[in-house]
Amino acid sequence: MNTWGQGLRLSIFGESHGPAVGITLDGLPPGEEIDMEEINREMLLRAPGRSELTTARREPDQVEILSGLYKGKTTGAPVCGLIYNVDARPEDYDSRLRPGHADWTALLKYNGFADMRGGGHFSGRLTAPLVFAGSLAKQALLRRGAEVYGRIAGIGPVKDQALACTPEAWREIAQKAFPAVDEAALKNEIVKAKDAGDSVGGIIELVVFGLPGGLGEPFFGSMESIIASMLFSIPAIKGLEFGDGFRLAALRGSQANDELILENGAIRSLSNHNGGILGGITNGMPLVLRAVVKPTPSIAQEQRTVDASTMQPALLKTEGRHDPCIVPRAVPAVTAAVALCVLDRMLAAKYIS
Numbered sequence: 001m002n003t004w005g006q007g008l009r010l011s012i013f014g015e016s017h018g019p020a021v022g023i024t025l026d027g028l029p030p031g032e033e034i035d036m037e038e039i040n041r042e043m044l045l046r047a048p049g050r051s052e053l054t055t056a057r058r059e060p061d062q063v064e065i066l067s068g069l070y071k072g073k074t075t076g077a078p079v080c081g082l083i084y085n086v087d088a089r090p091e092d093y094d095s096r097l098r099p100g101h102a103d104w105t106a107l108l109k110y111n112g113f114a115d116m117r118g119g120g121h122f123s124g125r126l127t128a129p130l131v132f133a134g135s136l137a138k139q140a141l142l143r144r145g146a147e148v149y150g151r152i153a154g155i156g157p158v159k160d161q162a163l164a165c166t167p168e169a170w171r172e173i174a175q176k177a178f179p180a181v182d183e184a185a186l187k188n189e190i191v192k193a194k195d196a197g198d199s200v201g202g203i204i205e206l207v208v209f210g211l212p213g214g215l216g217e218p219f220f221g222s223m224e225s226i227i228a229s230m231l232f233s234i235p236a237i238k239g240l241e242f243g244d245g246f247r248l249a250a251l252r253g254s255q256a257n258d259e260l261i262l263e264n265g266a267i268r269s270l271s272n273h274n275g276g277i278l279g280g281i282t283n284g285m286p287l288v289l290r291a292v293v294k295p296t297p298s299i300a301q302e303q304r305t306v307d308a309s310t311m312q313p314a315l316l317k318t319e320g321r322h323d324p325c326i327v328p329r330a331v332p333a334v335t336a337a338v339a340l341c342v343l344d345r346m347l348a349a350k351y352i353s
């Protein structure tokens with residue numbers, strides 16, 4: 001369904017070319033001070049039309065808060081945020097199914113009743129309300145010493161340089177509009193794909209600093225399961241690894257284990273191959289994950305498809321507006337999603353109230 005969470009409960013709604021998209025976020029503690037400037041900054045990092053590397057659709061993505069906020073602080077009642085679609089252009093779409101998009105599966109599931117314009121409810125536009133809710137969560141977490149940062153770790157075959165796992169290094173990179181060390185090399189991959197009428201994917205890396213140990217529940221409530229359920233809800237996320245993830249397969253136990261030491265009477269590990277989670281529970285080391293974003297389905301090259309209205313073979317070349325690469329706009333969505341997961345677990349465990 002479109003509702004998620006235990007400690008928090010969020011419900012997302014809207015379509016890409018309908019009047020608005022939005023979210024209702026229930027369970028935020030009362031009295032949380034909300035910095036609207038920070039929310040607007042994060043909304044603009046995700047918003048379309050802000051650089052030549054994104055779609056030409058231009059949305060202001062200003063959030064109208066309908067409830068749950070009074071005199072700049074949360075009241076404890078559900079926060080409902082609405083984001084109007086002001087630059088919708090539904091005439092760009094017809095009944096030819098876009099290969100790689102959810103047009104095909106929306107047709108199967110909703111028997112032709114789904115609003116298919118620009119992906120409808122399956123559109124990346126639904127990440128705008130997620131970024132709004134995540135920004136609220138991030139502010140609540142920061143007040144409790146936890147910081148969530150994301151960066152672009154690779155575009156297509158080009159990997160960015162490694163980044164030290166320190167709050168200072170990540171705070172700095174998170175301030176950039178294109179959060180990568182070697183911006184030019186990565187941007188060049190996007191430009192090359194765009195010039196070829198094609199698209200390209202990439203990898204987002206994310207770190208949470210300042211997490212307490214002991215968050216998460218065994219088995220189905222594991223930190224990894226909660227984060228995976230949320231991250232795979234974001235359109236175009238197709239892979240996820242925690243810590244060294246798939247690279248662990250090539251290591252021996254002696255290399256993969258994080259050896260333990262005592263530091264000022266507390267246990268910590270010398271390395272962090274497990275990404276801050278063991279047995280589904282945080283261990284107090286930085287939580288580290290990487291998410292794979294696939295190349296944008298809509299491309300300006302001709303591909304074979306089916307016209308759903310005639311059920312005849314067709315050819316499709318997407319002439320409408322689309323992102324040559326989703327990765328830069330997905331970074332705020334991924335950080336928002338993880339912030340919501342951490343806050344959800346803290347509230348569910350009554351770690352905070």
Ligand SMILES: Cc1cc2nc3c(=O)[nH]c(=O)nc-3n(C[C@H](O)[C@H](O)[C@H](O)COP(=O)(O)O)c2cc1C
Pocket residue numbers: 055098100101102119122123124125127234235236237294296297298321322323326329330333
């Ligand atoms: C921020 C963001 C922007 C997106 N922009 C586009 C786009 O312009 N064109 C497109 O075809 N898909 C875009 N997508 C991806 C599709 O929504 C997604 O691939 C589709 O819903 C199918 O879902 P799946 O890839 O998770 O299987 C975007 C996704 C995100 C997160």
